[in-house]
Amino acid sequence: MSTHQHSFNERFEFAGKAKTFSLVGIVIGIVGVLAGFFGGEKGIQNTFSNLLLSSYYFVGVCVAGVFFLAYQYMAQAGWSVSFLRIPQAFARALGVAVVILLIVVGAGLLVKHPEMHEGHKVMAPYLYAHWATPGLSDPKSEIYDTIIAGKSAFLNVPFFFGTLIVLLGLYTWFGSLLVKYSNNEDALGGMLNYNKSFKISAIFLTIFGFTFPIYAFGAVMSLEAHWFSTMFGWYNLAAVHVSGLAVIALTLIILKENGYFSWVNESHFHDLGKLIFGFSIFWTYVWFAQFFLTWYANIPEESVYFYKRWEPEYKWWFWLNIILNFLAPLLLLMKNDSKRSMNRMKIAAIIIIIGHWLDYYLMIMPGTIEKEHMFDLVEFLQDMAIFAGFAGLFTFVMLNALSKFESLIPKKHPFLEESLHHHIQ
Template sequence: MGTHNYNFTEQFEFTGKAKTLSVIAIVIGIAAIAYGFSNHDLHERTFANLLLMGYYFACVCMSGAFFLAIQFVAQAGWSASILRVPEAMAKTLPIAAVILVVIVGSGLYSHNLYHHWYAPGLTDPNSPNFDKLIQGKSAFLNAPFFMARQIIFLALYSFFAVLLSRLSNNEDLEGGLNSYRKSFKYSCIFLVIYGFTQPIFAFDTIMSLEAHWFSTMFGWYNFAAMWVSSLAIIAIILILLRKSGYMPWVNNSHLHNLGQFIFGFSIFWTYVWFAQFLLIYYANMPEETVYFYKRFEFYKFWFWLNLVLNFLAPVLLLMDRDNKRKENSLLVVSILVLLGHWVDYYQMIMPGAVEEHNGFGFIEVGTAVGFVGLFTFAVLTALSKKPLIAKNHPFLQESLNHHL
């Protein structure tokens, strides 16, 4: 069926311009962080940007593992030939998890993050800083339990991410269905754990920055953002690899599938965003509306840019079937989606971490560039360790002959 000319032992070589640029980006990020910490007045802003990018980094890697698990549980055939890319993202998760735990822990104990609930006297009735609402949440929002949840959740996600990647490697070496069956079983377990804990992870890491406010939709709002971002990254890597002469078996139908997912989940993200906004707007309760008041008052430009990049751009540009199948069109939309969800996380984090908008410049841009470089270096290094195709995947022939 035209599949015998492919080189199933081909490996990606992470050298040259890509490696050099990623290292330069990491150096820029280190310089931006050092600049932020060199000025005491910029510490909160620097920690907020570190949290933004550390969380973004961890979330897309987590979603790489989620992508793998979904494919195994659904017994999907179309994706069998592209699984090495989300596998590389999943293998990077332990690095991202350690970085995020360090950022969260150091920001918490230095009082540069989470000071709405972790500050002296907030739970002491005899203190002038006493906050009855925070005292009521203290059984859940206390530093030891908070950090324990961060470590346990990220450790669990990392364990399953690495496990699924190793099973794929064993499948290459041994053949047969034993590794695939194990992948199916462990994916089922992972999805149950992930489904119940991911909203709590989002509540802890991001929503607790504004501990007086809460939304039961916030976890799924975060899930939509991290999931569509990971789909965009998978699409970008596949397109760039294909342009560089790798993975010739990836065809326009594979891109079409990814484009459909990006299109659909961008609409889902907008639905959850609007539903959360509408309920708070309609209820008109001061303790709820303060969340959007801050974003209207101090972050209005970012508020509207968020909707343009994350809703209008993917919907208008991917509405047409042909655009989902064209490399350049899908590449542009995927980049816009990634930028859009950086704006999305910026909107989530900054009002709770630094209150009013207190500047935008080298710290924001440099930190983002640094983490992009780190992500690129780590993921492409992982990608270069194994052949670019899972040659013994039971549905490989279906994927190689996938046409829509």
């Protein structure tokens, strides 16, 4: 027990290679964005689409941290206490991610360019042109669209943007409260702040469960506003959750390899691996259910969504998505021993992180850009540069937030002893 006591005051120092690599990633991302904005109409459109993809992913991983904290408190779980600081750092980074997403969405709606719409020249926004192009819901307009007009009560800029602000603001606020109560718990001890965390987690999960699909419907599904799926919100929640778990696992493994979190053992990784494995299967279930019902019904206004993704430009990405997000975690994490291996867990986490970037890519790109080739080297390099930029930004903000904690372990959490002696045979 003395070694654990000695570790209780351990703090994370954000310096050296971690800071350097994150800053290099940010610079690469800035270069990619600038190159896109100076690359003509096609480059600008690709840049906006990538910015939406990466900022949505950034928010999703941070929200997953708040979600993880909340259901751990609600379940009164003890096993995860040893590394709660990591999802708490995600929660602290959420505010930055939200601001960036709102800027991207706002700019994508406000900045317009000329394009042809059913034989008519219009000024369309770079993002959400399917419903935000002026005239689509005006009966006197030459481009009037009855379907869009029917959805205009919620697919209009003030309501759409206001909903994003309110929902993301709420998620950020709840995350900050959970971090605040944990810090107060370390300072004051007792059960008061733990009980507050329990109550606020119950409120958050109730609100989150009902509103996250609305957020996903607006931020992503409305990019192709004629199409809808009642499963889309849960499909996105599964993707957000499993990618967040993978980032938590990868962060924990890398920090442990660098001498931190010495109290975390293979049993903690085993439980974390079970969550990743289970929700990878759940993601596959929802993905398949959405795809199969659309295929089976064969209704044109529904099947057009998957038809786009079966065109040669996207079809091989479509099947790679299943390999990375279902087959890889299935084969890598099915055995108990695999979940207890940090090396195996690291490989699985990296594959899942890349896989869900591809998942979001397939949600966003076919509805925003017209691809001319199966593979475009310039676009690919720009995609990777912007992804590297957001990965660097997330790493910088999250690790900086982690370094602000007085201790890498919640010293006075009531279930700390259970976590420190967590062993699964």
